[in-house]
Amino acid sequence: MANIIEIENLSFYYGQKRILDNISAAFGKSAIVALTGPSGSGKSTFLMTINRLWEEFAGARMSGQVSLFIDQEKLDIYARDISLSWLRRKVGMVFQSPNPLPMSIYRNLALPLRMAGWKNKEIIGHKVESVLKQAYLWSEVKGRLRDDARTLSGGQQQRLCIARAMILEPAILLLDEPTSSLDEKAAREIEALIFSLKEQCTLLMVSHDQAQIKRVADEVMEIVGGRMSGL
Amino acid sequence: MSRVFDYLLYLFAWGSGLILVGAFAVFMGFLLSQGLPALDSSLLFGRTGMVDALLLQRVVIDGLLPALVGTLLLIFLALAAAVPFGLGAGIYLAEYAGKSSKALFSLVFDLLAGVPSIVIGLFGFSLTVFLHKRFTFITPCLLISALALALLILPYLIRSTQTALEELPATLRLTAAALGADQATTIRLVLLPQAAAGILSGIVLAIGRAAEDTAVIMLTGVVVSAGIPRSLFNSFEALPFYIYNAASQFSNQQELQRGFGAALILLILCGLLFTLAWLLRKKVTARLLYHH
Numbered sequence: 175m176a177n178i179i180e181i182e183n184l185s186f187y188y189g190q191k192r193i194l195d196n197i198s199a200a201f202g203k204s205a206i207v208a209l210t211g212p213s214g215s216g217k218s219t220f221l222m223t224i225n226r227l228w229e230e231f232a233g234a235r236m237s238g239q240v241s242l243f244i245d246q247e248k249l250d251i252y253a254r255d256i257s258l259s260w261l262r263r264k265v266g267m268v269f270q271s272p273n274p275l276p277m278s279i280y281r282n283l284a285l286p287l288r289m290a291g292w293k294n295k296e297i298i299g300h301k302v303e304s305v306l307k308q309a310y311l312w313s314e315v316k317g318r319l320r321d322d323a324r325t326l327s328g329g330q331q332q333r334l335c336i337a338r339a340m341i342l343e344p345a346i347l348l349l350d351e352p353t354s355s356l357d358e359k360a361a362r363e364i365e366a367l368i369f370s371l372k373e374q375c376t377l378l379m380v381s382h383d384q385a386q387i388k389r390v391a392d393e394v395m396e397i398v399g400g401r402m403s404g405l
Numbered sequence: 406m407s408r409v410f411d412y413l414l415y416l417f418a419w420g421s422g423l424i425l426v427g428a429f430a431v432f433m434g435f436l437l438s439q440g441l442p443a444l445d446s447s448l449l450f451g452r453t454g455m456v457d458a459l460l461l462q463r464v465v466i467d468g469l470l471p472a473l474v475g476t477l478l479l480i481f482l483a484l485a486a487a488v489p490f491g492l493g494a495g496i497y498l499a500e501y502a503g504k505s506s507k508a509l510f511s512l513v514f515d516l517l518a519g520v521p522s523i524v525i526g527l528f529g530f531s532l533t534v535f536l537h538k539r540f541t542f543i544t545p546c547l548l549i550s551a552l553a554l555a556l557l558i559l560p561y562l563i564r565s566t567q568t569a570l571e572e573l574p575a576t577l578r579l580t581a582a583a584l585g586a587d588q589a590t591t592i593r594l595v596l597l598p599q600a601a602a603g604i605l606s607g608i609v610l611a612i613g614r615a616a617e618d619t620a621v622i623m624l625t626g627v628v629v630s631a632g633i634p635r636s637l638f639n640s641f642e643a644l645p646f647y648i649y650n651a652a653s654q655f656s657n658q659q660e661l662q663r664g665f666g667a668a669l670i671l672l673i674l675c676g677l678l679f680t681l682a683w684l685l686r687k688k689v690t691a692r693l694l695y696h697h
Contacts, residue, residue: 230582262585273580276599277694284697286584289594295697320695342585 177243178203178346178376179224184238186219186228186400193219195400197238201393206368206377208391210384215397217380218270221348224378225265226251226258244345263290266339266375270351272331274323274338279315282323282334286342301341309337309367329360336367340374347371349379353386365390436668443659443666449473464632469667471633475547475641476616476674478634482551483615487559488608494559495566495604500592518560526624529553533625545626548637553621558611565607569600598693605686612678616671619645644671 179201186194193216201207209217222228223240240251244264251261263286274282283302292298302319306312311333315326323334332352339347349368353361361383368377369390381387387394396403450458451468458465465471494514498507529549536543543549573596581591597604627646634641644667651664 225583227579227583230579259585259587259590262583267583269580269583273576275577275580275595278696280697281694285594289581289584289586289590299697319697322695338584 176203177201179378180239180241180243180248181223182239182241184220184223184236184240186216186223186236187234188219188231189233193400194223194236194397197397197400197402199395199402201376201378203243203376204372204374205392206372206379206390207393207395208387209378209380209395209397210382210387211397213382216400217397218350220397220402221267221350221378221380224251224346224348225262225267227262227267229258242346259290263342264344265346265348266342266344267348268332268335268339268350268352271355272328272335274326274331274334276322276324278320279323279326279334280319283338283341286338290342305337305341308340308370309333310363311337327360329356329363332356332360332364333367336364336371340371344375346376346378349377351380351382354382361386436665436672439662440665440667440669443662444669448663448666449670461633466630466632469644469647469663469670471631472642472644472647472667473670473674474633475627475631475643476645476671478547478641479551479554479622479643480612480615480678482547482637483554483558484608484611486552486555487562487611490555491559491562491607491611492566492604494563496570496592496597498563498567499570500588500596514560514563517556518564521620522557522618523620523624525553525557526621528556529621529625542638544638545624545640546638547626547634547641550622550626550641551637553625554615554618557618557621558614561611561614562607565610566600566604569603569607570596572603573599598690601689601693602686605682605689609679609682612682613675616675616678617645619643619649622646623649644668644674 177200179199181197181199184194184197185192197220209220211217219228223236224242228234228236242249242251242264249256275285277285280302283305284298287298287301303312303316306315311330314330315321323331326334332355336347336349336352352368353364356364365386368379371377372392379391381391394404446455447468449455449465449468449470451465453463453465453468457463458468458470494510498510498514502510529552530545532553533543533545533549536549577595577599578591581595586594622643623646626640627643628640629642629646629650631640631642647667648664648671651660651667655661655664
């Protein structure tokens with residue numbers, strides 16, 4: 175299987191504290207990779223090195239190299255000529271707690287497209303519908319697209335957030351414990367959705383739930399004390 | 406002891422609210438009792454017919470219509486001049502400024518907020534004198550008054566914009582960043598729509614401040630009788646100045662009563678503008694956040 179992410183000698187620090195310690199790893203295309211390990215071991219930080227989201231926080235720094243293989247080209251994502259906006263559209267992210275923006279369901283989904291410069295309302299409308307169907311949400315929300323997204327249930331909100339990340343057709347989707355704040359039923363729905371997405375992109379998912387990892391992951395990596403190893 | 410303190414605190418809080426509401430009711434009752442008898446069409450249009458006055462076919466000399474129009478023009482011109490800069494500076498302070506420049510700018514804007522309006526009026530007057538020496542057609546006028554008022558209301562707009570943006574949860578910025586938005590896009594598409602209600606509240610405050618101020622306009626262009634201004638470079642009439650003049654120079658009870666009538670009209674005007682701003686706030690919020 176061809177690789178889509180290659181990481182070499184990645185170390186990461188918050189202030190003086192080392193969070194990730196000289197990690198080297200590679201992840202194949204169209205796979206679900208589960209990242210597990212004790213709390214505070216650096217799993218979420220690791221995810222954020224792949225879309226450079228850690229740069230939004232003060233006092234953090236890293237060393238090493240992260241490369242993506244996109245359109246048959248190897249790209250060093252920390253190179254000067256890489257656009258952050260482009261990178262984050264190619265590497266989507268879903269957070270631990272559902273974080274719909276305080277606006278309508280429709281606008282939550284249309285927003286990433288508008289941010290990317292899309293203007294045609296009709297095409298945006300089609301994309302919104304398509305991604306809602308993909309997230310198994312269309313039948314539940316088609317009559318209430320103007321409602322505030324925060325009125326959805328927790329599970330629906332998280333599916334909306336996954337749909338919002340998927341609307342930009344990322345090559346990689348980072349999932350930071352996407353089911354940890356949900357009940358069993360909602361978590362299973364998210365799992366089914368995650369499983370269905372693997373044909374479209376590579377998924378890196380942080381999870382503490384060993385049964386869930388067994389159900390969905392193709393590959394399992396563990397981070398302990400800032401070091402990564404395969405399981 | 407703690408229960409007694411709790412009870413006393415509750416009583417004090419409840420009493421404070423009650424006293425303020427009561428004071429406001431007494432104030433409004435007094436104003437209505439004094440102003441309502443004067444409130445008729447002659448107060449606005451004098452001896453000029455209403456239609457002729459509204460169509461600007463005859464000049465209103467002894468009515469408040471020119472002062473009402475002057476006040477409205479003043480508010481809108483001051484807002485037009487101040488809102489863009491107020492928004493810009495507020496966005497800068499909330500989203501771009503580093504620690505030291507934020508402290509410096511905040512100090513300057515706080516000082517500006519603390520400048521008495523008579524001093525701003527004096528500045529406007531000095532500016533008029535300075536400009537008049539170079540461009541003789543510039544005399545104390547509507548434009549200078551509006552610009553001086555804009556300076557007066559600028560701190561309200563800056564602070565309300567800054568506060569509205571800073572109060573937004575950090576997760577909004579992080580979510581937008583994760584979706585690929587740069588800072589300008591985040592501000593434009595995520596933060597400003599969310600902060601719109603707070604920003605419009607600041608504009609409402611600014612409307613009130615611009616509508617009531619007398620000191621600034623006294624030194625920069627308002628006169629007792631000027632008619633409806635035909636250009637930005639004309640002197641003008643305004644309701645607060647009419648009220649001040651009626652209260653300080655009245656020669657009989659009827660003139661004072663007209664002053665109270667003018668005060669009621671000013672309150673009604675402000676009430677209407679506040680309602681308009683509130684409706685606008687609802688509409689803008691709905692349009693920015695919930696329409697397709």
